[in-house]
Amino acid sequence: MDKEQIFAELADSIVSCKKENVLDAVEKAKVELEPSEIIEMGLAPGMSKVGTLFEKGKLFLPHVMMAADAMNAGVDSLKDLMPDNDGESSMGVIVNGTVEGDVHDIGKSIVSTMLQSAGFEVYDVGRDVPIQVFIDKVREVGATMVGLSALMTTTLMGQKDVILKLEEEGLRESVKVMVGGSPATQVWADKIGADCYAENASEAVKKAKELLCA
Amino acid sequence: MYGVHSAVAGMNGMRTAGDLVARMQFAKSMRLPEAKEYVAQKLNVDAMDLADECMMREVREDLGLCTMTENIATPRGIASKMNIEKVLDLKINSCELFRNLSSIV
Amino acid sequence: MATEYITRMGDGRKVTMTKEEIRADIETGIGEAVDAAEVPELSGDEIDHLLEIVASKEKLVTVEHGKEVVLSLDGGSISIESEHGSGIPCGRINGVVMEERAYCLDVLELAHMDYSYKPVKPLTAVECQTMRQLQEITTTPLLYGAMPNMGLYYTPDGPYENPGDLMKAFKIQEAQDSIEKSAEHLTRDMIWILQKMMKNGGADGANFDTMAAAGDGDFYSALNAIEALRKEYPEMYIEAGMASETVLGIHGELKYDGVNVAGLWPHKQVELVEKAGANVFGPVCNTNTTYSFAWNLARAVTVVKACSENATIPIHVNMGNGVGGIPMFEVPSTDTISRADKAMIEIANVDGI
Numbered sequence: 132m133d134k135e136q137i138f139a140e141l142a143d144s145i146v147s148c149k150k151e152n153v154l155d156a157v158e159k160a161k162v163e164l165e166p167s168e169i170i171e172m173g174l175a176p177g178m179s180k181v182g183t184l185f186e187k188g189k190l191f192l193p194h195v196m197m198a199a200d201a202m203n204a205g206v207d208s209l210k211d212l213m214p215d216n217d218g219e220s221s222m223g224v225i226v227n228g229t230v231e232g233d234v235h236d237i238g239k240s241i242v243s244t245m246l247q248s249a250g251f252e253v254y255d256v257g258r259d260v261p262i263q264v265f266i267d268k269v270r271e272v273g274a275t276m277v278g279l280s281a282l283m284t285t286t287l288m289g290q291k292d293v294i295l296k297l298e299e300e301g302l303r304e305s306v307k308v309m310v311g312g313s314p315a316t317q318v319w320a321d322k323i324g325a326d327c328y329a330e331n332a333s334e335a336v337k338k339a340k341e342l343l344c345a
Numbered sequence: 346m347y348g349v350h351s352a353v354a355g356m357n358g359m360r361t362a363g364d365l366v367a368r369m370q371f372a373k374s375m376r377l378p379e380a381k382e383y384v385a386q387k388l389n390v391d392a393m394d395l396a397d398e399c400m401m402r403e404v405r406e407d408l409g410l411c412t413m414t415e416n417i418a419t420p421r422g423i424a425s426k427m428n429i430e431k432v433l434d435l436k437i438n439s440c441e442l443f444r445n446l447s448s449i450v
Numbered sequence: 451m452a453t454e455y456i457t458r459m460g461d462g463r464k465v466t467m468t469k470e471e472i473r474a475d476i477e478t479g480i481g482e483a484v485d486a487a488e489v490p491e492l493s494g495d496e497i498d499h500l501l502e503i504v505a506s507k508e509k510l511v512t513v514e515h516g517k518e519v520v521l522s523l524d525g526g527s528i529s530i531e532s533e534h535g536s537g538i539p540c541g542r543i544n545g546v547v548m549e550e551r552a553y554c555l556d557v558l559e560l561a562h563m564d565y566s567y568k569p570v571k572p573l574t575a576v577e578c579q580t581m582r583q584l585q586e587i588t589t590t591p592l593l594y595g596a597m598p599n600m601g602l603y604y605t606p607d608g609p610y611e612n613p614g615d616l617m618k619a620f621k622i623q624e625a626q627d628s629i630e631k632s633a634e635h636l637t638r639d640m641i642w643i644l645q646k647m648m649k650n651g652g653a654d655g656a657n658f659d660t661m662a663a664a665g666d667g668d669f670y671s672a673l674n675a676i677e678a679l680r681k682e683y684p685e686m687y688i689e690a691g692m693a694s695e696t697v698l699g700i701h702g703e704l705k706y707d708g709v710n711v712a713g714l715w716p717h718k719q720v721e722l723v724e725k726a727g728a729n730v731f732g733p734v735c736n737t738n739t740t741y742s743f744a745w746n747l748a749r750a751v752t753v754v755k756a757c758s759e760n761a762t763i764p765i766h767v768n769m770g771n772g773v774g775g776i777p778m779f780e781v782p783s784t785d786t787i788s789r790a791d792k793a794m795i796e797i798a799n800v801d802g803i
Binding site (some may be wrong): 346347348349350352353356357358359360363364368370372373374375376377380392393410411413422423426429435436438439441442443 | 550557590592619648649770781784803
């Protein structure tokens with residue numbers, strides 16, 4: 132079997148969302164490929180495909196989580212073959228939450244889930260989150276990105292307030308800021324000095340990868 | 346925003362026969378052409394005229410269906426809806442409640 | 451040099467484009483709808499008509515005589531009277547009468563400021579009283595409106611554990627169980643409130659607004675409530691409107707009438723809404739702020755036309771800030787509203803807005 136076929140099998144096993152399929156595929160692939168190749172060229176593209184299928188409404192949230200769980204199991208099964216720290220998450224640490232005064236939770240939770248399943252270390256601080264909680268969490272976990280959600284025109288300003296506080300606390304240079312939620316736009320993101328705007332969960336993953344993994 | 350929708354696309358409620366067409370959509374799940382045809386037939390007008398203010402003002406006055414501006418003798422509220430029940434041949438829940446509470450048969 | 455036409459982006463910014471550029475965006479917008487929703491594309495004549503509407507030199511365009519549609523309203527008078535909306539200092543009763551006599555709407559709605567069924571439950575008697583007062587002075591059909599908003603049943607607002615938190619901890623079965631329990635509770639609450647509203651308030655009926663805002667469980671719950679109410683009140687007016695274009699699959703396996711409700715697009719949503727017993731369906735097509743108005747409108751018209759063709763009940767399409775092809779902007783421009791209205795009526799054949 133050539134490498135391309137093995138990569139396709141690994142990706143398909145992730146799309147099946149079944150842990151046993153992923154473990155079988157990884158076991159077979161180990162004979163021919165390096166662990167890093169298995170992860171980067173097989174399992175990770177499979178997770179991207181899961182994200183695309185979720186965006187198209189062909190797979191749903193439980194499937195994304197099952198796929199992520201299966202991917203973690205696959206990566207774990209390669210740990211003995213990898214040098215120290217290889218395979219650990221190095222993609223970025225993201226603090227994600229909905230700004231204070233806004234109780235909308237679901238869209239933000241989906242973004243957290245998708246970021247987590249894409250391999251980021253995600254700290255979801257919830258909804259209706261006071262500014263100081265964002266700041267404290269960024270410091271505590273050494274975040275490289277903050278995700279700010281707002282679903283109402285009346286709470287959108289809270290995103291700007293967090294950015295101002297990050298500047299005040301001397302943290303702005305070390306963290307990227309992503310904004311989202313239905314009233315947010317690219318123009319708004321530019322206006323308040325955010326680093327990016329994401330239209331939906333899949334785009335949030337794409338933008339986070341662009342900013343943190345480039 | 347309502348103003349734009351009303352001006353470019355709306356039947357415009359009680360200014361015309363918009364409320365009556367809406368009532369048939371909801372009471373009998375009628376699609377728009379069918380609802381317009383039904384109301385037009387009951388009011389004895391052409392379906393094209395249902396959104397015509399001049400035409401419908403007169404029809405509403407004659408049938409006691411409530412008009413946007415009123416003189417003292419024009420029915421409104423429950424009274425106008427009881428007339429609508431007769432004209433459109435249907436029952437309206439608020440009229441039923443009113444009848445039950447007031448013992449009107 | 452080719453003539454440039456004033457149009458907008460999906461975030462409302464004014465831009466100029468040539469007819470060729472507008473046509474190209476219309477075609478890719480249609481393509482996106484066909485690909486995502488699996489619906490038929492628009493015909494050549496329809497594309498030409500859409501191009502004519504978008505590229506009109508007039509600031510406002512209108513429908514032809516005789517093509518006027520019914521206007522209903524989500525949110526009742528909240529957007530008129532509240533500080534969240536226009537901030538007009540008036541109470542709800544004045545607001546609803548304004549809907550009838552100043553805004554000339556064809557269907558009215560009474561709603562509570564919280565606009566969700568759960569917070570309304572302890573206030574139902576008060577809501578019934580206001581409904582009765584309004585029924586005595588209005589002529590236009592008057593619905594009671596609120597959102598199912600199932601998120602309010604999850605912690606920290608409600609009694610059931612937040613499925614988002616459970617999912618992130620890979621507790622998938624527990625998350626699904628929590629969604630099912632919340633859905634059952636929500637269905638029970640909506641039925642109870644609306645029974646009172648019909649019996650004691652004399653309401654014409656109800657608007658289930660922004661169904662599926664909390665995903666598939668929310669939609670499933672609303673469908674079950676509609677079914678139960680239809681059985682009990684055959685004459686009740688029921689409007690069922692969506693929160694977004696697809697049903698987010700948070701549970702992923704909930705079935706209504708044998709159909710998995712997750713991932714459905716408007717042309718499939720309407721089949722279930724009809725089965726449940728609603729009289730009017732309000733589909734949504736979301737605006738993407740990074741594409742042009744032409745792209746968004748073409749996409750929305752393609753999705754809604756398929757829904758309208760597949761429906762036997764009237765379709766009142768959601769048209770406003772960020773939906774129905776209209777740009778995402780708190781005060782959407784009148785030029786885009788008028789173009790979107792005309793396109794939805796003349797190409798997608800909707801019965802109302």
